[in-house]
Amino acid sequence: MLLTNLAILVLAGFAGFLTISKVPNTLHTPLMSGTNAIHGIVVLGGIIVLGLGVDGFLNKFLLVIAIAFGTINVVGGFLVTDRMLEMFKSKPKPVEAGKDEPEQIEREAA
Amino acid sequence: MSRTDVVQLLYIVAFALFIYGLMGLTGPRTAVRGNRIAAVGMAIAVIATLLIPGMGNWGLIILGVAIGTAVGIPAARQVKMTAMPQMVALFNGVGGGAVALIAWVEFRHSGGYQDEATYVGIFSLFAAIVGSVSFWGSNIAFGKLQELIPGRPISIGSGQQFLNLGLLVVAVACAVAIVAGSDAEILMIVLLLAAAVLGNFVVLPIGGADMPVVISLLNAFTGLSAAATGVALNNTAMIVAGMIVGASGSILTNLMAQAMNRSIPAIVAGGFGGVVTTGGVGDDGVEKTVRSTSAADAAVQMAYANRVVIVPGYGMAVAQAQHAVREMTKLLEAKGIEVSYAIHPVAGRMPGHMNVLLAEADVPYEQLHEMDDANSEFPRTDVALVIGANDVTNPDARTKPDSPIYGMPILNVDDSHSVIVLKRSMNSGFAGIDNPLFYEDKTSMLFGDAKSSVSEITEELKAL
Numbered sequence: 279m280l281l282t283n284l285a286i287l288v289l290a291g292f293a294g295f296l297t298i299s300k301v302p303n304t305l306h307t308p309l310m311s312g313t314n315a316i317h318g319i320v321v322l323g324g325i326i327v328l329g330l331g332v333d334g335f336l337n338k339f340l341l342v343i344a345i346a347f348g349t350i351n352v353v354g355g356f357l358v359t360d361r362m363l364e365m366f367k368s369k370p371k372p373v374e375a376g377k378d379e380p381e382q383i384e385r386e387a388a
Numbered sequence: 389m390s391r392t393d394v395v396q397l398l399y400i401v402a403f404a405l406f407i408y409g410l411m412g413l414t415g416p417r418t419a420v421r422g423n424r425i426a427a428v429g430m431a432i433a434v435i436a437t438l439l440i441p442g443m444g445n446w447g448l449i450i451l452g453v454a455i456g457t458a459v460g461i462p463a464a465r466q467v468k469m470t471a472m473p474q475m476v477a478l479f480n481g482v483g484g485g486a487v488a489l490i491a492w493v494e495f496r497h498s499g500g501y502q503d504e505a506t507y508v509g510i511f512s513l514f515a516a517i518v519g520s521v522s523f524w525g526s527n528i529a530f531g532k533l534q535e536l537i538p539g540r541p542i543s544i545g546s547g548q549q550f551l552n553l554g555l556l557v558v559a560v561a562c563a564v565a566i567v568a569g570s571d572a573e574i575l576m577i578v579l580l581l582a583a584a585v586l587g588n589f590v591v592l593p594i595g596g597a598d599m600p601v602v603i604s605l606l607n608a609f610t611g612l613s614a615a616a617t618g619v620a621l622n623n624t625a626m627i628v629a630g631m632i633v634g635a636s637g638s639i640l641t642n643l644m645a646q647a648m649n650r651s652i653p654a655i656v657a658g659g660f661g662g663v664v665t666t667g668g669v670g671d672d673g674v675e676k677t678v679r680s681t682s683a684a685d686a687a688v689q690m691a692y693a694n695r696v697v698i699v700p701g702y703g704m705a706v707a708q709a710q711h712a713v714r715e716m717t718k719l720l721e722a723k724g725i726e727v728s729y730a731i732h733p734v735a736g737r738m739p740g741h742m743n744v745l746l747a748e749a750d751v752p753y754e755q756l757h758e759m760d761d762a763n764s765e766f767p768r769t770d771v772a773l774v775i776g777a778n779d780v781t782n783p784d785a786r787t788k789p790d791s792p793i794y795g796m797p798i799l800n801v802d803d804s805h806s807v808i809v810l811k812r813s814m815n816s817g818f819a820g821i822d823n824p825l826f827y828e829d830k831t832s833m834l835f836g837d838a839k840s841s842v843s844e845i846t847e848e849l850k851a852l
Contacts, residue, residue, distance in 0.1 A: 290628040294635025303733040307740040317611045319629035329443040342452040347486035349456020356427040357464035363420040365747040
């Protein structure tokens with residue numbers, strides 16, 4: 279089990295490296311915010327440990343906080359990223375610009 | 389197919405969606421969709437987890453999720469675009485905090501990992517240390533950006549590195565003792581405390597200008613700690629998601645550091661900012677003078693220009709001046725003046741910060757020029773209007789090898805025919821260093837809040 283998990287760990291690491299090779303500066307902040315939301319996956323840890331049973335008030339109390347923290351991380355993270363990215367969506371363009379969509383994307387990527 | 393298989397299958401769907409979503413986030417056209425795809429993946433992962441056989445304590449789980457949702461949604465909805473960087477820091481911090489708390493409970497629940505395989509303890513304790521550092525470090529980063537604590541480096545001096553090393557040794561020693569078989573809870577508490585103090589001490593000496601890179605680094609750390617928790621709990625979704633964030637976060641950190649021409653070790657070593665604070669005194673010890681101007685003069689200067697380039701910085705963000713700026717540039721354009729915006733990759737406090745704000749104010753994308761394009765345009769520019777930007781325009785970065793920002797690519801606003809700088813006061817920038825641009829003959833300063841200055845200029849333009 280440990281070895282399988284380590285294999286997954288290593289492969290996921292490479293997947294992460296390869297996904298983020300070229301990112302326009304403009305997207306650094308949203309990307310950071312998006313990956314930040316993904317590590318909110320820790321909420322699963324809280325749910326598993328609490329759900330599969332722990333004893334004692336302190337343990338339960340700490341896990342409720344952990345789940346709340348994880349949920350904040352997930353919900354807040356995705357929402358904030360969405361809000362940031364919404365700003366980049368194409369808006370009604372001024373007449374004199376008159377550029378078509380593909381060119382616009384070129385600019386953004388540049 | 390057993391229920392456990394279904395859970396595993398859903399996890400595979402979930403992490404496939406994470407990776408696919410992340411790929412989308414790297415391109416401007418697909419970013420919104422990418423983020424939503426990742427969010428769907430997260431929802432699937434949570435549902436799958438709830439399907440694990442033997443789940444209980446539903447009330448408490450719902451309570452935790454409800455508290456988190458009740459705090460997270462309003463926080464994310466109401467935060468101003470200007471406060472986005474510190475919000476990301478805060479969200480990152482709570483993730484790290486969750487990891488540390490889970491590890492602590494695992495320790496308590498398993499009697500100091502007595503009933504678990506050795507590797508479980510190792511991964512869980514690693515997660516505890518890194519998660520705790522990330523939690524406290526992110527809180528300090530939040531405090532610095534929110535200006536609850538001073539942005540400039542706070543350090544006890546040369547002993548700092550040794551103290552940090554000492555704290556790390558204490559934390560690791562506790563972990564080793566626990567793995568070696570001790571089940572004394574005091575060890576776990578000392579471990580968490582040492583890591584907490586370490587998190588504070590690592591970020592406190594780092595200057596505010598480097599904060600975006602620090603947040604990105606801590607983000608990668610939290611990812612790694614989440615992956616380690618996943619190994620300890622034998623949870624595939626956590627391993628994959630955590631590790632992807634750990635890996636992509638490190639690359640992103642590197643990209644950001646490169647954009648600022650800073651190395652990550654140099655940033656972590658701290659002390660950037662507040663190094664050269666010569667104030668108004670030049671190298672030759674002669675008091676330098678600045679020329680201040682009025683809104684009316686600035687308006688006239690721009691109204692008779694052919695080409696105006698706006699250089700926005702954090703000052704514009706703080707003053708929420710982006711809409712006022714947009715209104716002013718509309719007037720200038722109506723007068724037939726060519727207007728564009730020069731965006732430094734790290735203007736503001738996060739890469740892309742200015743783009744977000746200006747997009748919010750409906751500035752057409754084709755007017756936003758990145759650094760290299762903008763620099764080739766400055767020599768043809770009549771007026772460069774610097775709105776609350778400082779360090780990214782500092783010519784010292786080109787000419788003064790002993791300057792802390794030497795070598796950082798900057799916007800060469802001093803190439804343009806004249807420069808107007810809107811600034812609150814003569815205080816130095818976030819990096820805490822003096823800017824010779826302000827003392828140049830072609831530069832005039834308009835002191836005051838960026839938004840009211842811009843509005844005044846707009847009024848004057850209307851009157852012309």
